[in-house]
Amino acid sequence: MALFSDAYLTQLLDDAEKQVSNDIKCLFNYFSLAVTQGTAEYTLPATVCGIHMISFKGTLIDPLTHQDIDFSSWMKPQNLSVESIPKFYVRLGYGYNKIKFHPIPNESISADDTDLDSVDGIKRRVIIYCYKISDPSGTIRLPSYLRRNVVKYIAMSKAYMREGKTQNLSAAGYFAKRAATTFELYRQMVFKVPRAVVLQFGPAADRSRLTPPRPVLPSSGKWAL
Amino acid sequence: MTKSEIITRAAAMLEDEGLVHFVTRDFTDSFHDGYELVSVLTGCIERCGTFATVAYKAFYNMHSSIADLFAVFAFYDRNNDRWLNPESLQTFKNYSQTFLTAQANPREWAPIGLNYVCFYPAPPSIGSYYCFYKAVAQEIADGDTPEIFDDLQDVLVEYIVADLLDQNLEYTKSQAHFETFISKCIAIQARMDKRDWPERIMALRG
Numbered sequence: 001m002a003l004f005s006d007a008y009l010t011q012l013l014d015d016a017e018k019q020v021s022n023d024i025k026c027l028f029n030y031f032s033l034a035v036t037q038g039t040a041e042y043t044l045p046a047t048v049c050g051i052h053m054i055s056f057k058g059t060l061i062d063p064l065t066h067q068d069i070d071f072s073s074w075m076k077p078q079n080l081s082v083e084s085i086p087k088f089y090v091r092l093g094y095g096y097n098k099i100k101f102h103p104i105p106n107e108s109i110s111a112d113d114t115d116l117d118s119v120d121g122i123k124r125r126v127i128i129y130c131y132k133i134s135d136p137s138g139t140i141r142l143p144s145y146l147r148r149n150v151v152k153y154i155a156m157s158k159a160y161m162r163e164g165k166t167q168n169l170s171a172a173g174y175f176a177k178r179a180a181t182t183f184e185l186y187r188q189m190v191f192k193v194p195r196a197v198v199l200q201f202g203p204a205a206d207r208s209r210l211t212p213p214r215p216v217l218p219s220s221g222k223w224a225l
Numbered sequence: 226m227t228k229s230e231i232i233t234r235a236a237a238m239l240e241d242e243g244l245v246h247f248v249t250r251d252f253t254d255s256f257h258d259g260y261e262l263v264s265v266l267t268g269c270i271e272r273c274g275t276f277a278t279v280a281y282k283a284f285y286n287m288h289s290s291i292a293d294l295f296a297v298f299a300f301y302d303r304n305n306d307r308w309l310n311p312e313s314l315q316t317f318k319n320y321s322q323t324f325l326t327a328q329a330n331p332r333e334w335a336p337i338g339l340n341y342v343c344f345y346p347a348p349p350s351i352g353s354y355y356c357f358y359k360a361v362a363q364e365i366a367d368g369d370t371p372e373i374f375d376d377l378q379d380v381l382v383e384y385i386v387a388d389l390l391d392q393n394l395e396y397t398k399s400q401a402h403f404e405t406f407i408s409k410c411i412a413i414q415a416r417m418d419k420r421d422w423p424e425r426i427m428a429l430r431g
Contacts, residue, residue, distance in 0.1 A: 025338075026338045026339050026340075027338060027340075028337045028338040028340065028341040030284065052314065052337070053314075053318060055325050058323055058325055058326045059322050059323050060318060060322045060323070060324075060325070117279070117281070117282040117283075117284065118281045118282065119281045119325075119326050119328060119347065120281075122325050122326055123326060131338065143288075143339075143361070145261045145262065145265050145361055146265075148258065148261075149258070149262055170396055170397075171394070171396055174391075174396040174397075174399070174400055177400065178400075178403060181403075181407050182262070182266070182407075185266045185407065185410065185411075185414075186265065186266060189265065189266060189267075189268060189296075190338075190339060193268060193295075193296040193298065193336070193339070193359065
């Protein structure tokens with residue numbers, strides 16, 4: 001007889017996958033947002049866990065913090081009802097998954113995710129570029145190698161913690177430690193690889209003196225591989 | 226060491242040379258899991274492939290073009306014979322509020338997460354590139370050698386032993402082997418990071 005039911009393990013695995021994707025923020029994605037003339041506040045899908053940038057008909061709009069708001073003429077009471085092309089968005093203070101545009105959009109724009117890659121499509125839509133939480137029943141998911149290691153360890157740790165005959169605290173502690181170690185190493189790689197690329201692989205202090213290393217193409221034939 | 230030699234060593238450490246307690250499948254599954262994990266935690270496997278851009282498209286999900294992709298680290302433009310400069314997306318944002326609609330032969334690219342890249346400016350026509358990337362390990366044949374530094378290949382022995390002890394509910398023993406596995410992964414990571422330095426120091430002296 002199995003220690004845990006499939007349904008229970010699936011629930012734990014799904015929860016763990018969402019937790020890891022939220023903590024690491026490695027699932028980049030973009031989608032269009034339907035905007036209505038005269039409406040400033042919009043609800044984002046619950047799967048958005050970090051906004052990279054927002055493009056309003058091809059022009060980036062800037063994020064505002066509350067500190068910026070204090071100094072911004074846009075947020076003075078007499079300006080709150082102004083309608084125009086949005087220049088800023090505020091993320092904090094309106095709910096965890098809400099954004100507010102300033103000024104208020106002066107036109108309605110529909111959502112259509114089919115042409116977000118073309119210049120014409122970008123100029124027609126409001127596009128949110130963001131990190132998403134994994135959707136275990138959909139297409140945006142963590143890579144399989146991560147699911148089979150980090151996610152599995154977290155799920156096993158929680159499964160063994162459950163009260164009852166299957167409780168095994170030493171096993172739970174073992175899997176928790178294994179999950180934490182693997183997660184931390186993986187998190188470092190996710191941040192290190194793109195940053196190393198941008199910093200051209202060398203320590204910052206030496207970049208001015210050294211030629212950035214580049215992969216060397218084979219010499220047989222011009223650029224042949 | 227070949228895959229079968231690594232498995233033989235792991236079986237010897239488990240005192241299961243005749244594969245009595247564990248079957249061959251247990252060892253090969255653990256080997257593959259371990260190899261995959263090492264490749265991801267250390268970035269030790271590097272590959273080169275070709276990649277085509279689409280006209281007017283700036284963002285690409287590289288994972289849908291390259292099956293074993295872990296992270297891209299360089300692009301070479303085959304049409305214009307030049308490397309693309311790596312930059313961050315923030316740099317593109319600083320160039321212009323309308324960088325998303327700029328069109329020309331790409332000069333720069335930015336990694337976003339592990340799967341996506343953004344080209345700047347967006348290519349006006351179909352482009353062809355060499356793409357250099359860190360890869361996730363795929364299954365290998367018994368006689369093949371994993372792409373890990375020779376003296377650190379026993380990292381896989383540690384993983385197999387830890388994984389099989391864990392399946393046997395021997396958590397304390399497994400933990401000890403897993404810690405050795407992690408310390409060897411860190412050693413591989415460090416060696417990967419320092420790989421370029423000897424040549425570069427010689428070049429400075431020359």
